[in-house]
Amino acid sequence: MTPTRTARLVPSLIAIAAATLCASLAHAAAADGLPAAAADAPGIQDTPPTGAIATVEISTRKTRSSVALSGAEMQKVLPGVNPLKALQTLPGVSFQTADPWGNNEQNLSLFIHGFNGQQLGYTMDGVPLGDQQYGNYNGLAPQRALTSENVKSVVLSTGAGDLGTPSTSNLGGTIETYSRDPSASRNLNVQQTLGSHGATRTFIRFDSGDLGNGNSLYLSGLHHEAKAWDFNGRQSNDQFNAKLVHQGDAGKLTLFVDWSDKTEPNEDSTLHKAGTPAPYTRPFLYPDFAGALAYLSSQENKDAKENFRNYYSDAQRTDKLAYVKYEAYLSDSLTWSNQYYFHHNDGVGVVAGPIQQAGLPGLFAVYFPNQNLKSVFGNSGYATRTTEYKINRQGWLSNVRWDLGAHLVQGGLWFEHNNSGAYRRWYALDVNNPSTPYERPSNPLITQYGSDIDNKVVQLYLQDEWKMRPDVTLLGGFKSSLQFADGRFPVNELPAAISSTATGGLPEGKIDTKKWFLPQIGARWDVSSTDQLFANIQKNMRQYVTYGGGGNSPWSLSSQAAFDYFKANAKPETSVTVEAGLRDSRNLNVGPLTAFDGQVALYHVTFRDRQLAISSNPIITSFAGGTTILSNVGTVKTDGVDLAGTFHFGRAFSFYDGISYNRSKYEDSYLSGTTVVPTAGKTVPNTPEWMNKFVATAKFGGPADVEAQLSGDYVGKRYATYTNDLSIPGYFLMGLSVSGKVPLSIAYLKSLRWSFSVTNLLNREGPLQPVVGQASGSYATYPIPPRMGFFTLKADI
Numbered sequence: 001m002t003p004t005r006t007a008r009l010v011p012s013l014i015a016i017a018a019a020t021l022c023a024s025l026a027h028a029a030a031a032d033g034l035p036a037a038a039a040d041a042p043g044i045q046d047t048p049p050t051g052a053i054a055t056v057e058i059s060t061r062k063t064r065s066s067v068a069l070s071g072a073e074m075q076k077v078l079p080g081v082n083p084l085k086a087l088q089t090l091p092g093v094s095f096q097t098a099d100p101w102g103n104n105e106q107n108l109s110l111f112i113h114g115f116n117g118q119q120l121g122y123t124m125d126g127v128p129l130g131d132q133q134y135g136n137y138n139g140l141a142p143q144r145a146l147t148s149e150n151v152k153s154v155v156l157s158t159g160a161g162d163l164g165t166p167s168t169s170n171l172g173g174t175i176e177t178y179s180r181d182p183s184a185s186r187n188l189n190v191q192q193t194l195g196s197h198g199a200t201r202t203f204i205r206f207d208s209g210d211l212g213n214g215n216s217l218y219l220s221g222l223h224h225e226a227k228a229w230d231f232n233g234r235q236s237n238d239q240f241n242a243k244l245v246h247q248g249d250a251g252k253l254t255l256f257v258d259w260s261d262k263t264e265p266n267e268d269s270t271l272h273k274a275g276t277p278a279p280y281t282r283p284f285l286y287p288d289f290a291g292a293l294a295y296l297s298s299q300e301n302k303d304a305k306e307n308f309r310n311y312y313s314d315a316q317r318t319d320k321l322a323y324v325k326y327e328a329y330l331s332d333s334l335t336w337s338n339q340y341y342f343h344h345n346d347g348v349g350v351v352a353g354p355i356q357q358a359g360l361p362g363l364f365a366v367y368f369p370n371q372n373l374k375s376v377f378g379n380s381g382y383a384t385r386t387t388e389y390k391i392n393r394q395g396w397l398s399n400v401r402w403d404l405g406a407h408l409v410q411g412g413l414w415f416e417h418n419n420s421g422a423y424r425r426w427y428a429l430d431v432n433n434p435s436t437p438y439e440r441p442s443n444p445l446i447t448q449y450g451s452d453i454d455n456k457v458v459q460l461y462l463q464d465e466w467k468m469r470p471d472v473t474l475l476g477g478f479k480s481s482l483q484f485a486d487g488r489f490p491v492n493e494l495p496a497a498i499s500s501t502a503t504g505g506l507p508e509g510k511i512d513t514k515k516w517f518l519p520q521i522g523a524r525w526d527v528s529s530t531d532q533l534f535a536n537i538q539k540n541m542r543q544y545v546t547y548g549g550g551g552n553s554p555w556s557l558s559s560q561a562a563f564d565y566f567k568a569n570a571k572p573e574t575s576v577t578v579e580a581g582l583r584d585s586r587n588l589n590v591g592p593l594t595a596f597d598g599q600v601a602l603y604h605v606t607f608r609d610r611q612l613a614i615s616s617n618p619i620i621t622s623f624a625g626g627t628t629i630l631s632n633v634g635t636v637k638t639d640g641v642d643l644a645g646t647f648h649f650g651r652a653f654s655f656y657d658g659i660s661y662n663r664s665k666y667e668d669s670y671l672s673g674t675t676v677v678p679t680a681g682k683t684v685p686n687t688p689e690w691m692n693k694f695v696a697t698a699k700f701g702g703p704a705d706v707e708a709q710l711s712g713d714y715v716g717k718r719y720a721t722y723t724n725d726l727s728i729p730g731y732f733l734m735g736l737s738v739s740g741k742v743p744l745s746i747a748y749l750k751s752l753r754w755s756f757s758v759t760n761l762l763n764r765e766g767p768l769q770p771v772v773g774q775a776s777g778s779y780a781t782y783p784i785p786p787r788m789g790f791f792t793l794k795a796d797i
Contacts, residue, residue, distance in 0.1 A: 063522025091658035114664030115172025195790030231283035233265025286312035378428035393418035450491035451548020507563030598645025634668030720779035
């Protein structure tokens with residue numbers, strides 16, 4: 001593939017993009033305060049002006065910022081893209097991952113307005129998807145819940161989201177993914193993608209059309225494979241979706257089923273310390289077992305220290321998700337919807353690494369004192385570790401919507417019962433029969449720990465949207481959030497494996513958290529037919545993580561005493577978000593400029609009782625694991641502005657640009673034992689102050705109906721430690737996609753389209769994201785993936 005030749009098809013786009021980039025970077029390098037032109041900067045809109053090319057949309061019905069991407073716009077980024085990755089074109093969104101689709105969950109990084117991905121809320125057709133932690137315990141990733149090609153739209157609310165959003169983690173906003181309904185006519189859609197590093201993606205969808213009596217359905221299947229770009233690892237995914245809709249006079253019935261079986265190679269991060277060289281990547285050695293054996297005694301391994309190379313690692317996830325929803329039309333003004341959902345997950349993270357690294361000799365000596373560890377673990381010098389996950393959850397959502405004319409009253413209930421567990425096990429890696437990353441090992445030598453956490457969540461909400469005048473609407477309401485969690489360890493960790501001073505295993509017990517009044521107040525004013533002002537203030541709370549044995553969870557603390565102290569004295573994280581903005585959408589007649597739609601939004605967040613999970617092991621991607629130091633760092637305050645908009649030049653060309661400024665600062669220092677860690681006044685790590693994104697779209701018309709998009713993503717400098725003593729530089733990445741019709745008449749084909757996509761068009765290198773786990777002195781990074789190209793053919797039959 002030759003991306004440079006493809007780029008020549010759109011020289012005017014590249015010239016405009018370069019000019020805009022220069023202006024944007026100059027803007028980003030301005031003084032620390034907000035730009036003087038902030039109030040005049042562009043934004044995005046809900047219904048594009050007449051004849052406009054839609055890139056992003058915003059809701060004009062909300063009292064806060066709510067931005068949407070359609071499924072069609074998502075697929076222009078790259079067919080099969082993760083909905084979360086597609087959002088990286090929006091202002092205020094920082095998203096990074098190691099693969100072009102955004103599928104690799106281990107190194108996925110998402111920050112929005114200073115909040116990380118685990119402090120946001122996620123849903124799919126209203127079904128809660130949990131907090132998206134890599135070690136899933138209460139949900140699953142959007143692309144595992146719904147095949148990307150079946151997405152109707154994805155909506156980002158950068159405040160705390162709707163009061164009725166079923167989430168226990170949406171401190172900083174919500175991301176809602178919606179599935180397409182069955183098509184009105186019978187159709188068979190086939191798509192095939194081929195690309196760099198052996199990528200192949202096959203998608204087939206059958207739509208029944210109208211089956212009579214208001215019934216319709218679709219069935220879809222997916223097979224996806226690709227190799228890792230820097231080692232011999234295989235990413236694969238098989239997925240099945242089905243959706244049945246019955247539309248009747250009395251209501252609408254929807255049935256949805258998802259099955260996903262996914263395997264992905266895990267990219268190891270590289271540890272950086274002052275004065276110590278670090279490699280650009282840490283590729284695995286699999287399947288070269290002879291080379292892996294030789295590596296253990298090599299000078300490369302001796303010099304690597306913490307950046308040693310593992311033999312293999314991957315993540316395997318199998319999910320079954322289903323829901324049934326009935327929306328009852330009780331009258332012309334009253335609707336009552338009820339939705340039941342079920343989710344089962346069986347997952348495992350697998351890694352095989354040297355037994356002499358990452359503190360493993362000390363751990364293994366607890367279980368096999370005074371023994372030859374190489375002999376115990378199969379004489380290869382390697383051991384295989386698994387973390388095995390299970391999720392069994394079911395829930396019920398009930399919502400009432402009552403339109404009383406001047407008042408729109410909504411209220412509802414969410415209940416979920418979740419039983420989750422995580423087991424850490426160790427296996428021998430036999431020198432005569434080496435294992436592979438794609439099969440689960442059996443007969444563990446050690447079960448280090450096994451957790452079982454039973455969790456019940458209840459959430460209530462009530463709100464009234466009052467149309468005070470034809471041009472003024474006020475919104476007021478509140479929600480209640482209650483969680484009842486009981487964590488146990490059927491297999492507890494030996495005290496000596498936790499620390500030399502530990503007297504007991506991992507903690508057990510119940511924590512009930514109740515917050516009855518979390519209010520929201522908002523307003524919108526239609527200043528004119530083209531302009532709208534909005535303002536909103538909302539308080540929210542993040543319930544405690546219910547994961548046993550690791551992560552930012554009370555059940556990962558190092559002792560029962562620490563757990564009991566946490567239970568008695570800690571407070572859940574809370575946030576108060578204030579946002580206000582102006583939306584504008586108008587048709588114009590200014591030379592070639594025919595329309596504009598945009599939004600400027602300012603926000604302030606007070607984030608209290610923020611908890612940091614400090615790694616107890618200097619190796620951030622710890623192979624041995626280890627307990628977490630869970631610290632309350634007090635208050636964080638955030639101020640920022642998002643400015644984005646689309647300029648439309650007739651029906652053939654549009655240019656979207658979004659710039660954002662964010663300043664998130666810790667207000668307090670915290671104690672680590674008796675040592676004060678000076679975080680007061682420091683910037684929250686991994687949160688860039690400046691970002692800028694653009695998308696230039698051109699349609700060339702004609703029988704080939706060619707459309708081209710050039711995109712750019714600038715992310716500024718980010719700090720890599722809590723005390724800001726280390727940082728990584730910013731980056732600028734570009735992408736290109738070109739699509740069109742095949743202007744041929746082919747029997748049985750209604751249409752045949754092609755698309756060509758290039759990621760990292762300029763083939764930039766450098767650190768993509770930092771992995772933050774220490775107060776100072778060290779951090780890890782994942783690298784920017786190289787340029788990759790993908791070609792897709794799709795047809796309706």
